[in-house]
Amino acid sequence: MGSFEVIEHEKDPKGEQGKFRIIAINFVDPEFVKIDAETDVDKGTLLDVQDGKAFLNKKLIGRVVEKKDGKSIRVSTSFDIKYTGGYSLDGKTVYLDEHFPQIMKIDGKEVDARESIGLHHELPEKWLSDEAYEYPYAHEMATGIEKKYVESLGVKWKDYCDEVDRNLRNVYSRKLEKSPSSLDLAPYLYCRDQEALKEIRRSTTK
Structure with a gap:
């Protein structure tokens, strides 16, 4: 392994x-x-x-x-996801907002956001959350895993974060129109983000 x-x-x-x-x-x-x-x-x-x-x-x-x-995990880019990334309740699907670029070009290299954000952040975060670790800790550990993956590609973490942040501003400016019904709401509930929860529930597809 x-x-x-x-x-x-x-x-x-x-x-x-x-x-x-x-x-x-x-x-x-x-x-x-x-x-x-x-x-x-x-x-x-x-x-x-x-x-x-x-x-x-x-x-x-x-x-x-x-x-x-992550071999059997599906990465979906077909929905609006509040704060860009998320995962399903059963952990079999990770989500990346459809408006976030799947491929980012950083300092002459290509980084697949489905890998870096989807499989190397959202998925480990879900694994740890399912082990009953609180969201802030799971998020912190997942960010560290994402960082190590990005650096293994020969990309500087700061350059990566700058590019991610630039694209996040575009995603954050949009109103949710179609959120997945299977989205795990635990991170939003932990943060008591009532506005986000209202927007997600209002836009959830059947």
């Missing part, structure tokens, strides 16, 4: 002595794994995951108990 960066670790939720629960993400593909481990590791540690087993410096430390990836 490849190299995974630890983004969360804790003592085993079941209370087993000497056991730890680790969440790690491969930001390139992207992939998510939940690992039951006998060794605690710090955030930022890189683990090698192969055949359902997790290794640290070639030493077996645990086994994968859950895995998610």
Whole structure:
């Protein structure tokens, strides 16, 4: 499966002595794994995951108990999405506003927003939200994953953010006309963004 960066670790939720629960993400593909481990590791540690087993410096430390990836995820660009990106309640679809450019040209390179925003931000954010992490934390972690993906393309993060912000202004200036009925409203509810919620509900397609 490849190299995974630890983004969360804790003592085993079941209370087993000497056991730890680790969440790690491969930001390139992207992939998510939940690992039951006998060794605690710090955030930022890189683990090698192969055949359902997790290794640290070639030493077996645990086994994968859950895995998610973006291979079967659909990226939809057919709707208006408040604040540009979102995801469905079931996590099988990520949304990118139809008015946001799918391909951004940055310093001579092309960045596919369906990958950078859709699969490397919105999708990991949904994965973490489904693990009961609060929205601000999930959003912060997802932004870090998006950043690492963008930089892996040889694009400077600041240049990328400048281009994204330029396009966001165009999206934000538009009134929603067709929001997807399956859109997960959790981020808007957490932020108590009543105006956004009203606009989304008013424009939701049947």
